[in-house]
Amino acid sequence: MSSPVSRPHHLEVHLARRPVGEPRPEDFAFVRATAREPGDGEVLVRNAWMSVDPFMREWMHADGYAPPYAVGEVLTGEAVGEVVASRSADLPIGTTVSHFAGWREYAVLHRDAVTVVDTALAPPEVHLGALGSTGLTAYATLTRVLPVRPGDVVYVSAAAGATGSIAGQLARRLGAAKVIGSAGGAAKTRVLTEEFGFDTAIDHTRGRLREELAEAAPDGVDLTVELVGGEHLEAALDAARTGGRIAVVGAVSGYNATGPLPGPANIFSVATKELTLRGMAVTSYFPLAREWTELAAPLLADGSLRSRHTVVRGLSRAPEAFIGVLRGDNTGKMLVRLDI
Amino acid sequence: MSSPVSRPHHLEVHLARRPVGEPRPEDFAFVRATAREPGDGEVLVRNAWMSVDPFMREWMHADGYAPPYAVGEVLTGEAVGEVVASRSADLPIGTTVSHFAGWREYAVLHRDAVTVVDTALAPPEVHLGALGSTGLTAYATLTRVLPVRPGDVVYVSAAAGATGSIAGQLARRLGAAKVIGSAGGAAKTRVLTEEFGFDTAIDHTRGRLREELAEAAPDGVDLTVELVGGEHLEAALDAARTGGRIAVVGAVSGYNATGPLPGPANIFSVATKELTLRGMAVTSYFPLAREWTELAAPLLADGSLRSRHTVVRGLSRAPEAFIGVLRGDNTGKMLVRLDI
Structure with missing residues (x-):
């Protein structure tokens, strides 16, 4: 599972067209891609979990408040995964990292674009939920x-x-x-x-x-x-x-x-x-992330702070999970588990 | 003009009915009244100027945000006038005061309901405008x-x-x-x-x-x-x-x-x-009134702070002035001058 894979073939989810009203499955396209070789200072990450969030719907508008997703390109969003190939000395193979290149099975990322996740504090998916x-x-x-x-x-x-x-x-x-x-x-x-x-x-x-x-x-x-x-x-x-x-x-x-x-x-x-x-x-509050993690992780561990996940399995069901979070189908954080 | 008058006959403006949309003259009634004798601690004030303000329109709604004006009763609002009879030792005849019993030519008020106006700082009407x-x-x-x-x-x-x-x-x-x-x-x-x-x-x-x-x-x-x-x-x-x-x-x-x-x-x-x-x-900021007066009065006096008044003459034209302030007919403060 964690053996190096240099240029894996994998699935990505693209925005096929801008949804009108509630997104429909046809608004998404599954595209087979081949990850490029990591360059100097880069890592190849195999994504294990990805997040679907309401803000992504805003990003699908051409005139949304954020730089919108482009039609025909891969979507982005929070994800956690494991480094499976590395050209960054401080991010050895096996490191669990979070980043913003979700909606795909593998991602090549510069070391500055990933954050090391401390799995001793909480399981990886919690870093996308209560700690995310x-x-x-x-x-x-x-x-x-x-x-x-x-x-x-x-x-x-x-x-x-x-x-x-x-x-x-x-x-x-x-x-x-x-x-x-x-x-x-x-x-x-x-x-x-x-x-x-x-x-x-x-x-x-x-x-x-x-x-x-x-x-x-x-x-x-x-x-x-x-x-x-x-x-x-x-x-x-x-x-x-x-x-x-x-x-x-x-x-x-x-x-x-x-x-x-x-x-x-x-x-x-x-x-x-x-x-x-x-x-x-x-x-604007990302600089508080460490403060929050240090406060919340022990509370989550001892049960005095509770979090729930609604988990959908498989990248192929990510659009369904996303449509669901907009409908309020979730209790707690809606997550997609990729590695099963 | 400033001789004592113990129970003057005078005009009051009542709310005849609650306006629907823009107020109309028929929404107001002019009622002849006789001011009662001031009791202990009270003064009789002859109003010289009164204010018409947009908030008064809100008070005319039955379900406005403030305790609404009652139909068939005299309206209220900011006014300045002169004490013409007094049973309060610290408010001698001739004192200029501001209070909230506008929309009438005379008002009997407890000393706690009036504020002495310093006419050396600014003319009385300015205390209803820039200093009000x-x-x-x-x-x-x-x-x-x-x-x-x-x-x-x-x-x-x-x-x-x-x-x-x-x-x-x-x-x-x-x-x-x-x-x-x-x-x-x-x-x-x-x-x-x-x-x-x-x-x-x-x-x-x-x-x-x-x-x-x-x-x-x-x-x-x-x-x-x-x-x-x-x-x-x-x-x-x-x-x-x-x-x-x-x-x-x-x-x-x-x-x-x-x-x-x-x-x-x-x-x-x-x-x-x-x-x-x-x-x-x-x-909520009335406690700042003195601070503001002390800051603003010299600026108004030397012209470095400017204020304008749009003046309508006579209590009988107060409804017209009020309708006008809601239409934006005024530049600066809309005031009604009563004593001419």
């Missing part, structure tokens, strides 16, 4: 963007997802008095209270998000971690107490939209309730 | 809510109005590198550059607010003072640079709306550009 960007998003939001204050009533949307499930648990550790989460469906809301320690779980598919938020937080919400957008952001604005804070982190509800979603009609409550809305892009 | 709540709004926004940073590119909407005109000048004094304002019509935009020192003035009635903002701030806007809402807030979100701040202070465009206005469709740029939106309600 989604966990870091929760940590940076609650410690840097809009820090939790002791006694806060905190509300997290998409709370059963990769970021939300960590955010809820972190809010509690950072001194929140009450932690409320919303998710879609009875199964996911049950996980919120039974596994992730939320005080109250709201199933937004019942259509009473605003009412149930008002019941759960009769004096209003101090801090919201907003990951859904649309009606969820409106509900968060309604639920906020005077002086409340809302971290605007995600808008998964809008990523498949074919045009701009309506904005929150109650936006003026920002003025009347003297709210603070603050956005975050996790890339 | 609208000027304080600009000052608190730019020093407390989202402080100006040296070198900022600042954008102010409704910039020819009472708050905007002070905000633009203050931003410059506090270190802004460039100050851009928008207003409706050629006359008002001319005042922005010629009188209030804005670098660039945009006439939004030309329908090119976004484009002209992008031209005026090619690297983006650091700090926006947003007073209009609706499309203006959307334009501010578009114009913001990464890490930019937007003070959400007013939404005059929506106050006459008969239903919720569409929210900003580009709200998710809060996340992608890592923006901070922060609301403010001036009532």
